[in-house]
Amino acid sequence: MSTRELRQIVNGDQVSDGAGVQLKRVIGSPQLSMLDPFLMFDAFGSDRPQEYLAGFPPHPHRGFETVTYMLAGKMRHEDSAGNRGVIETGGVQWMSAGRGVIHSEMPEQEEGLLAGFQLWVNLPAAEKMSEPRYQERSASEIPIENHENGTRIKVVAGKTDNGTEGVIDNPYVNPLYLHVELPAEISFEQQVAEGDNSFVYVINGQLSVGDKQRPLKAGQLGVLERGETVKLFAETDSELLLVSGRPLKEPVARGGPFVMNTREEVEQAFADYREGRLA
Numbered sequence: 001m002s003t004r005e006l007r008q009i010v011n012g013d014q015v016s017d018g019a020g021v022q023l024k025r026v027i028g029s030p031q032l033s034m035l036d037p038f039l040m041f042d043a044f045g046s047d048r049p050q051e052y053l054a055g056f057p058p059h060p061h062r063g064f065e066t067v068t069y070m071l072a073g074k075m076r077h078e079d080s081a082g083n084r085g086v087i088e089t090g091g092v093q094w095m096s097a098g099r100g101v102i103h104s105e106m107p108e109q110e111e112g113l114l115a116g117f118q119l120w121v122n123l124p125a126a127e128k129m130s131e132p133r134y135q136e137r138s139a140s141e142i143p144i145e146n147h148e149n150g151t152r153i154k155v156v157a158g159k160t161d162n163g164t165e166g167v168i169d170n171p172y173v174n175p176l177y178l179h180v181e182l183p184a185e186i187s188f189e190q191q192v193a194e195g196d197n198s199f200v201y202v203i204n205g206q207l208s209v210g211d212k213q214r215p216l217k218a219g220q221l222g223v224l225e226r227g228e229t230v231k232l233f234a235e236t237d238s239e240l241l242l243v244s245g246r247p248l249k250e251p252v253a254r255g256g257p258f259v260m261n262t263r264e265e266v267e268q269a270f271a272d273y274r275e276g277r278l279a
């Protein structure tokens with residue numbers, strides 16, 4: 001069985017998005033424009049309200065999925081179809097924008113830590129104009145697997161080697177999305193589909209990756225080589241995301257909040273948005 005070695009380390013860029021939210025863009029940055037099917041991966045985390053309070057006022061999406069996973073704090077969302085709710089600490093919202101939504105994402109707090117991630121997952125051409133769909137799960141609905149060695153795995157999507165299954169359904173890229181806590185000196189292995197693209201993002205601590213034991217530090221994203229087995233070793237108490245998905249291998253045309261297959265389809269999305277036909 002082949003071990004997935006570390007192919008690339010991405011540090012990401014500090015950017016300001018929405019109405020002035022400070023975040024770190026890791027996928028979708030000059031260093032790593034995409035990792036098919038993942039179009040963007042942002043990490044946000046601040047206890048300074050001026051860095052997050054302005055939030056993300058109403059904006060459109062078409063052609064892909066946005067995945068928000070909260071580590072701390074609360075985020076309120078509302079959309080043009082009347083869906084609304086609050087994603088709280090440990091919760092996930094997996095939104096399939098399909099043919100179009102206009103939504104807002106605003107912090108539901110005026111002080112304290114707000115931290116989490118937003119991942120953009122591409123949709124195949126045949127699904128880009130499908131009806132929007134939401135999968136929203138609170139922390140208590142996300143299965144947790146505890147090992148005797150202290151390993152703790154929150155299974156957002158996909159299946160662990162011990163058979164714990166996540167709560168998100170996505171037949172297009174079969175995603176794996178694990179939030180793993182590893183005590184110091186503990187190793188972790190997980191099988192992934194051999195053709196998947198996979199990455200590890202270190203939230204806290206320090207890991208060594210693969211048989212070659214290349215180091216990966218807190219705040220870094222490691223793109224993994226193809227292979228069947230992810231092998232990680234925690235040099236210190238560590239916390240990480242392991243994310244994997246089947247590449248779509250289709251042309252990608254991006255225009256701000258729209259991700260389609262051709263330039264013309266992106267222009268159509270802008271026209272539909274301007275003329276109120278998007279949602």
Ligand code: CO
Pocket residue numbers: 056059061066103105
């Ligand atoms: Co959005």
